[in-house]
Amino acid sequence: xxxxxxxxxxxxxxxxxxxxxxxxxxxxxxxxxxxxxxxxxxxxxxxxxxxxxxxxxxxxxxxxxxxxxxxxxxxxxxxxxxxxxxxxxxxxxxxxxxxxxxxxxxxxxxxxxxxxxxxxxxxxxxxxxxxxxxxxxxxxxxxxxxxxxxxxxxxxxxxxxxxxxxxxxxxxxxxxxxxxxxxxxxxxxxxxxxxxxxxxxxxxxxxxxxxxxxxxxxxxxxxxxxxxxxxxxxxxxxxxxxxxxxxxxxxxxxxxxxxxxxxxxxxxxxxxxxxxxxxxxxxxxxxxxxxxxxxxxxxxxxxxxxxxxxxxxxxxxxxxxxxxxxxxxxxxxx
Amino acid sequence: xxxxxxxxxxxxxxxxxxxxxxxxxxxxxxxxxxxxxxxxxxxxxxxxxxxxxxxxxxxxxxxxxxxxxxxxxxxxxxxxxxxxxxxxxxxxxxxxxxxxxxxxxxxxxxxxxxxxxxxxxxxxxxxxxxxxxxxxxxxxxxxxxxxxxxxxxxxxxxxxxxxxxxxxxxxxxxxxxxxxxxxxxxxxxxxxxxxxxxxxxxxxxxxxxxxxxxxxxxxxxxxxxxxxxxxxxxxxxxxxxxxxxxxxxxxxxxxxxxxxxxxxxxxxxxxxxxxxxxxxxxxxxx
Amino acid sequence: xxxxxxxxxxxxxxxxxxxxxxxxxxxxxxxxxxxxxxxxxxxxxxxxxxxxxxxxxxxxxxxxxxxxxxxxxxxxxxxxxxxxxxxxxxxxxxxxxxxxxxxxxxxxxxxxxxxxxxxxxxxxx
Ligand SMILES: [Fe+2]
Ligand SMILES: [Fe+2]
Ligand SMILES: [Fe+2]
Numbered sequence: 096x097x098x099x100x101x102x103x104x105x106x107x108x109x110x111x112x113x114x115x116x117x118x119x120x121x122x123x124x125x126x127x128x129x130x131x132x133x134x135x136x137x138x139x140x141x142x143x144x145x146x147x148x149x150x151x152x153x154x155x156x157x158x159x160x161x162x163x164x165x166x167x168x169x170x171x172x173x174x175x176x177x178x179x180x181x182x183x184x185x186x187x188x189x190x191x192x193x194x195x196x197x198x199x200x201x202x203x204x205x206x207x208x209x210x211x212x213x214x215x216x217x218x219x220x221x222x223x224x225x226x227x228x229x230x231x232x233x234x235x236x237x238x239x240x241x242x243x244x245x246x247x248x249x250x251x252x253x254x255x256x257x258x259x260x261x262x263x264x265x266x267x268x269x270x271x272x273x274x275x276x277x278x279x280x281x282x283x284x285x286x287x288x289x290x291x292x293x294x295x296x297x298x299x300x301x302x303x304x305x306x307x308x309x310x311x312x313x314x315x316x317x318x319x320x321x322x323x324x325x326x327x328x329x330x331x332x333x334x335x336x337x338x339x340x341x342x343x344x345x346x347x348x349x350x351x352x353x354x355x356x357x358x359x360x361x362x363x364x365x366x367x368x369x370x371x372x373x374x375x376x377x378x379x380x381x382x383x384x385x386x387x388x389x390x391x392x393x394x395x396x397x398x399x400x401x402x403x404x405x406x407x408x409x410x411x412x413x414x415x416x417x418x419x420x421x422x423x424x425x426x427x428x429x
Numbered sequence: 430x431x432x433x434x435x436x437x438x439x440x441x442x443x444x445x446x447x448x449x450x451x452x453x454x455x456x457x458x459x460x461x462x463x464x465x466x467x468x469x470x471x472x473x474x475x476x477x478x479x480x481x482x483x484x485x486x487x488x489x490x491x492x493x494x495x496x497x498x499x500x501x502x503x504x505x506x507x508x509x510x511x512x513x514x515x516x517x518x519x520x521x522x523x524x525x526x527x528x529x530x531x532x533x534x535x536x537x538x539x540x541x542x543x544x545x546x547x548x549x550x551x552x553x554x555x556x557x558x559x560x561x562x563x564x565x566x567x568x569x570x571x572x573x574x575x576x577x578x579x580x581x582x583x584x585x586x587x588x589x590x591x592x593x594x595x596x597x598x599x600x601x602x603x604x605x606x607x608x609x610x611x612x613x614x615x616x617x618x619x620x621x622x623x624x625x626x627x628x629x630x631x632x633x634x635x636x637x638x639x640x641x642x643x644x645x646x647x648x649x650x651x652x653x654x655x656x657x658x659x660x661x662x663x664x665x666x667x668x669x670x671x672x673x674x675x676x677x678x679x680x681x682x683x684x685x686x687x688x689x690x691x692x693x694x695x696x697x698x699x700x701x702x703x704x705x706x707x708x709x710x711x712x713x714x715x
Numbered sequence: 716x717x718x719x720x721x722x723x724x725x726x727x728x729x730x731x732x733x734x735x736x737x738x739x740x741x742x743x744x745x746x747x748x749x750x751x752x753x754x755x756x757x758x759x760x761x762x763x764x765x766x767x768x769x770x771x772x773x774x775x776x777x778x779x780x781x782x783x784x785x786x787x788x789x790x791x792x793x794x795x796x797x798x799x800x801x802x803x804x805x806x807x808x809x810x811x812x813x814x815x816x817x818x819x820x821x822x823x824x825x826x827x828x829x830x831x832x833x834x835x836x837x838x839x840x
Contacts, residue, residue, distance in 0.1 A: 406492025
């Protein structure tokens with residue numbers, strides 16, 4: 096097969112012992128990272144780099160997919176047909192984001208089904224925020240504004256991640272996310288300008304989603320052991336606390352436009368550090384939720400499991416059909 | 430950010446007819462349906478709305494992520510058609526306070542017996558095969574209907590149909606592809622496909638039933654007589670069924686009655702869920 | 716075609732997960748419960764332009780791959796034409812051989828118009 100030929104010929108040209116290949120690979124990798132260029136799938140890369148990426152990208156993909164659920168919960172009850180259409184399109188986009196990211200992870204050598212199996216076996220992590228329930232319509236606003244907002248803050252720098260396929264997936268995702276945050280903001284704005292009951296609903300949702308959204312940036316820097324290495328590899332560009340602080344600054348401005356408040360009376364701009372500061376976050380709760388003991392963990396995984404296991408017969412049918420068709424084609428050819 | 434340009438493809442909103450455009454035309458008096466035409470638009474709008482509501486349920490539950498997106502697209506298309514038809518229908522109807530009825534007034538503040546969708550659309554999703562069976566019938570029906578409706582003497586109906594027919598053409602392809610795969614896949618999938626058709630088929634006949642309204646409107650060149658679609662429907666669906674090695678299920682037809690507001694037990698639940706929030710806050714805007 | 720062939724799979728000189736890993740290790744195969752193959756998607760954004768790689772997806776066959784590509788990669792008017800290719804049908808050059816494989820064009824400035832400076836200022840040239 097052509098693919099094998101192409102791959103083996105140049106390899107012979109550069110043939111050496113495996114140690115020198117390893118050393119060459121490391122040198123090339125270091126040079127690419129130092130130049131702030133991109134690593135591509137077939138490049139040599141350190142085992143730990145690959146592992147870190149696989150973990151991060153697959154977690155990110157799982158988050159997109161599990162993240163569909165809290166919002167899908169309101170598609171059938173959206174209070175206007177326009178909102179129903181917007182919400183459907185948004186949740187559908189999240190499925191797309193999951194797909195782009197699973198593809199990026201697949202380029203590192205793990206297939207989607209393995210990742211899905213790890214997820215539904217409870218062995219893989221995803222963003223803890225999606226284990227909170229979406230209780231009212233206003234949650235569609237708060238999720239779009241705060242959760243997608245935090246996601247954008249996290250993701251824009253990832254467009255420059257050193258791993259090419261990840262960065263490219265993020266470019267596509269970020270383009271779509273900007274609509275997500277705006278539609279969330281608009282939902283809250285409508286509610287805030289609506290009846291007293293609607294405004295109350297909006298404030299209540301912001302109160303519930305604020306802290307979990309801040310925790311989406313991950314543990315504080317001194318409690319985030321992997322961050323340093325990820326930054327050295329140009330996977331991450333900014334620290335958790337740095338991004339969180341920026342996000343708080345943006346929200347402070349925007350919440351005023353909404354005519355709502357953030358449930359945090361300790362937000363202030365630190366003139367010395369030039370950074371936004373916020374009140375303490377409940378990291379015990381964060382770790383509890385991450386460990387599987389959040390309000391919706393088991394419900395979210397069960398839905399994923401049902402869809403995957405319940406859909407197995409469909410995937411099998413399509414695969415069997417494809418095989419039969421290709422046999423038929425071969426018979427014709429023979 | 431230079432990387433923003435690294436994405437291979439670009440994004441544009443396109444310039445097709447939107448539900449908002451219809452609503453605007455109705456509000457400004459540019460489009461004004463007769464009572465008959467409005468009732469007809471209501472029928473088609475309700476069909477599409479109930480189907481969109483059903484299909485929306487699949488998002489986050491489909492057999493594979495790619496199919497979440499495919500069914501989501503179809504649901505969004507149907508919802509768009511529903512909004513256009515309902516916006517138009519509302520142009521000949523008034524609320525109690527005298528204002529014209531909007532798409533949302535019609536979707537959220539009518540009772541079960543006021544819905545005009547035929548019963549096939551409200552049938553439960555069941556498993557993926559049942560959904561595909563319903564989708565297969567519905568999309569061929571809508572494709573044939575909208576194809577002919579593009580020639581309606583009512584310019585608004587014709588315009589809505591012109592946009593919708595292209596989308597529905599894709600829906601029927603999607604459904605046919607899956608009918609072939611499920612019927613010709615595994616033993617289990619074939620069994621399920623056959624079962625799906627069996628439970629949906631009793632509601633097929635109702636799609637092609639004429640009544641006074643369609644009689645008057647077809648006569649005037651505004652509507653399509655449902656019965657006139659039957660022959661093409663049988664032929665086109667028959668071709669796919671034959672290729673799939675399936676037969677038209679031999680099951681008795683249900684009496685139907687959706688066009689007169691008689692529904693199966695399912696519609697009440699669909700509406701209860703769809704309308705609950707809007708009704709908790711009457712008069713609110715979202 | 717293997718269900719998970721991938722032209723972007725890591726090269727064999729790489730580390731713990733090597734190029735053959737997805738195919739050779741039995742565990743993923745058992746897990747793949749007829750998982751669909753990987754396809755690469757190329758989208759032409761408007762007439763006159765080339766098809767450009769947009770991303771990948773899973774599908775049981777070419778017909779479905781095209782449709783899935785339409786749904787996934789052209790939801791926002793991104794394209795007027797789509798190609799799909801089974802991922803493992805793509806032959807790719809070896810990144811480790813970058814030197815030898817791509818050295819020849821280096822230094823051959825005379826292949827480029829900018830090399831010819833004496834004609835600067837001459838019109839229509
Ligand atoms: Fe997303
Ligand atoms: Fe699996
Ligand atoms: Fe999003």
